[in-house]
Amino acid sequence: MFLVDSHCHLDGLDYQSLHKSVDDVLEKAAARDVKFCLAVATTLEGYRNMRQLVGERNNVAYSCGVHPLNQAEDYDVEELRRLAADPGVVAMGETGLDYFYTPETKPRQQESFRHHIQIGRELNKPVIVHTRDARADTLSILHEEKVTDCGGVLHCFTEDTETAGKLLDMGFYISFSGIVTFRNAEQLREAARYVPLDRILVETDSPYLAPVPHRGKENQPAMTRDVAEYMAVLKGVSLEELAVATTKNFATLFHIPDSRLQSA
Template sequence: MLIDSHCHLDMLDLSRHDNSLDNVIAAAGERDVSKMLCVCVDLNKFDHMYQAAKRFDNVWFSAGVHPLHIEESPFDRDELSRLAADPRVVALGETGLDYYYSTETVEQQQASFAGHLELAGELGLPVIVHTREAREDTIRLIREHGNTESSGVLHCFTESLEMAKAALDLGYMISFSGIISFRNAAELREVVKAVPLERMLVETDSPYLAPVPYRGKQNQPAYVAEVAACVAELKGISVEQVAEQTTANFHQLFKRTANH
């Protein structure tokens, strides 16, 4: 059994699936991807995301503001607290820092990230962290505002081994996407080899970043099977081992999922 630890079901172009999210979920099941976490990037769109997928009992949700969405969806502590009261909301995020696409909103990004970290600590929920070109500030803010008891995950990891180790030291997990299968990702594959399987998650980040051999197509949760296969090959272990351990890791981190 595999879990897609990070996807955006509400962003899929369903015209490619006979206009039915049921077909996406069924396709995942056929690849032994039995559960998935649908991740929020904009509080204004949370309800749309939730309504689209709430009828599937194998889908969980997060609530948060992506660093590139903070202008249209500012950090709102009260609204986040309200959404997090739902037992199917198992994490805050995705939040974090993105200096690659936006350096004009650095202060707002940092304030929003700190707010997510502090609230997550109070609620005992993990944080889903997006980080790009902001290694030092990401780790610094986690140290200053995070809670090692609830911790979180650096999702769709593309940064250095040094940063991965710093996050691991803070109790965080590292999640890898289909990027690890890309031809130009040799350095990232070395990070996969170095990160302990016991601290790792796998994800699609669908509809983005489809792995080889689907690169260039719309990504979907079923394709997390390719990510797991790539991890298995890099570590010289079976896909079954990767599936079993990353599933256990998922339930360990996202504690609200453990009973479902």
């Protein structure tokens, strides 16, 4: 079986007491059939540091971008374009809008979001979108910037079925994290049942949002297996079927050749 953690922050894990190294993290993941990870950046400096930490690996790809919560200072859009053009980068982001924590940076968030989509279209690389308390503006900007040209995923999905439908109409994929296992997440489970199997991804968003039964602990790529097991039950399919579908979806969205996954 082959599972992919479609969104993790390998630079954010606890390498002091929980993990010996990146190799250790990836070995723990592989032991639970999580054999490929997408390491996602939240700042340009963080992207460069993460590349240095993780290095070149068959089983790790990268995304490059500036998170909406990291808009307090300007960044160089040309540098974003240059870094994102690297062959090791398969996606833009994470980008998007978050009005919950920093509504005062709305204009800057929106401008940054547009830049990420525009560069994604130029480079033919999909966007990884974060949204919180910004549903209408997120959908509007995706539409206005013609995101269908490059595609994308709404990661760590926490919206409702109606929003899922609008994203699916744009050709988007929808990624589910450990939140789907939380006791009070019934609306999210309803959306998970609604999204077709050929548009679903699974992720950890580690080190955040550890799934049940690991709540309160640091999340890590190995726990993708817990999310996948839960999603398989929700979808009424076997774990193997869900693994095959989500791995195929990941490869299709991020233009990852089968040969690379097979060698991971």
